[in-house]
Amino acid sequence: MNDTQNNTAIPEGHPVHTYFQETDIIHKLLEELAITNPMTEAQKFFNIFNELYTIEKRFQRKENQLFPYLEKRGWNGPSQGMWSFHDNLRDQFRLMRKDIDARDFETIKINTPYLINGIYRLMQVEETVLFPNALEILTDADWIEMRAGEEEIGWMLPKAPLPYPKEEYVHPSQDFTQREMTFSLENTTHYDEGYMTVEQVNLLLKTMPLDITYVDENDKVIFYNRGEERVFPRSAGIIGREVRFCHPPKSVGTVLEILDKFRKGEQNESAFWINYKERLIYIRYFAVRDAQKNYKGVIEMSQDITDIKNIEGEKRLLDWK
Known part of the structure; x- marks a missing residue:
């Protein structure tokens, strides 16, 4: 199925319209990858593979934007089942990346299909189950908020999709919107x-070289x-979300x-430390308690310590030049 068949009734800029635009791109990349011989057309194969790998942005938008809104409406299935599917594909990408780096063309040819x-x-599951049900379940206000949150993650498209809804100019003399003040x-x-x-x-919080997430005493x-x-992508859709849905299914039990x-x-x-995208990541969880020792939640902190771990000796001089 292509964009023109699935998306004609959905306005441009709507998150589902964007997903279908990406679907067209993915289909073309898969078709090209299937007919490209990694042994005789190595560079072309690697280029297609790298472009296809940007599907990670699609996975992250679903996990951090679409799934949380579905959870709010009572549908938790995608967060549990489809996220595992994403992780399986991530594992396949990672293994093929190793084979590509090793130029193991025989294994690449076997694993590509x-x-x-x-x-x-x-x-297929997205087009027949996920997106149709999401369009039924979610409100237009949900989609508008979701579109705004997607900016932080990005898309597979060559340029950002249109805003949703389409922005229209309102003269200041005609603007009577009652807006919530966002400043103190x-x-x-x-x-x-x-x-x-x-x-x-x-x-201060934006400049600190740490990922910080605060989960309250209700696990939200x-x-x-x-x-x-x-280190790990986040978007506004996780605010108010249960923390157990913010981690891959295989690590939920530990959390x-x-x-x-x-x-x-x-x-x-x-504390934990893992290898992630060839970087060493240090992850720590701290219990938050008030002056009376009442439990008030958890702070999760993640930091890339690859360069810190390699520090030796001393550095006392400024060496910008």
Whole structure:
């Protein structure tokens, strides 16, 4: 199925319209990959493979935008089943990447059909189940919010899709919208030691070289910082989402065990380190408690420590030049 068959009634800029635009791109890439011989057309094969790998943006939009809105409407299936499908395809991409780096053309030729067929099966479920049901379940307000949140993740398209709904100019004299004020009327707030404006607090959190996510005592995500180079992608759709749906199914059990131990007061900290996209990532969880030791949630902190781990000796001089 192509964009013209599936998407004619959906306005351009709508998230589902964008998904179908990407579907057309993916179909073309899969067709090209299937007829390209990695042994005799290695560079062409690698270029197509790298372009197809941008499907990761599509996965992230679904996991961090579409799935959370479906959960709010009572449909949790995609968060559990389809996310696992994404992870299986990620594993296939990762293995093929290793074979490409090793120039193991025989293995590449054997594994390529498995990757292609897996993506075709996923798109079939998207087109026949996921997207039709999502259009039935979600409101237009949901789609508008979702489209705004997608900006942070990106698309497979050569340029960003149109805004949704289409922006129309309203003369200031005709604008009577009652808008919520997003800024504080107070100049500063007193913290433990010192004073900062809300803007300064935001800038501090954005500048810190850490991914920070705050989950409250009800296991709902209430905050994450928007650093310039986050280790793990996030978008506005996770705010208010249950934390168990914010992790791949294979790691949910560990996360729930951490929350249980923290809530019972049996533990206060947990740490992990993993290899992710050829970088060493340090992940820590901290129990948050108030002055009376009441449990108030969890802070998750992730940091790329690859370069830090390699530090040796001392550096006392500025060497910008």
